[in-house]
Amino acid sequence: MDNLYCLRCSREIEAGQKSVAVFVFAQTTGVRPRQKSSAQRICFCPQCSVSLAMGPAPEGALNLAAWQMIRDIVGADPSLTEAAWESLHGIEEGLLPATGTGGAAPPAGAGSYFEF
Numbered sequence: 001m002d003n004l005y006c007l008r009c010s011r012e013i014e015a016g017q018k019s020v021a022v023f024v025f026a027q028t029t030g031v032r033p034r035q036k037s038s039a040q041r042i043c044f045c046p047q048c049s050v051s052l053a054m055g056p057a058p059e060g061a062l063n064l065a066a067w068q069m070i071r072d073i074v075g076a077d078p079s080l081t082e083a084a085w086e087s088l089h090g091i092e093e094g095l096l097p098a099t100g101t102g103g104a105a106p107p108a109g110a111g112s113y114f115e116f
């Protein structure tokens with residue numbers, strides 16, 4: 001498993017953490033044999049996904065297409081929005097409250113941002 005980073009804020013997205021991945025690849029149509037590019041995976045952390053989805057439409061057709069996909073997916077699953085709010089709360093508090101989500105305990109005194 002390679003490490004993934006949020007495209008917008010560069011936060012590392014750990015395996016199993018909630019995030020939104022946008023897969024992009026290009027292929028030819030009407031050309032034989034069909035040519036296919038390699039696929040790119042673009043990841044956004046919950047905060048950035050929600051913030052992008054709530055934000056104004058971006059410039060550019062490709063950005064707009066991705067934005068619409070993110071809006072769809074954020075709108076379809078409230079757990080992403082919840083994760084974003086929890087994270088924001090964690091940052092404001094400066095410390096991690098014991099949320100009892102069953103995850104591993106965060107290392108003491110580590111990290112300046114919320115980890116799930």
Ligand SMILES: [Zn+2]
Nearest residue numbers: 006009045048
């Ligand atoms: Zn982010």
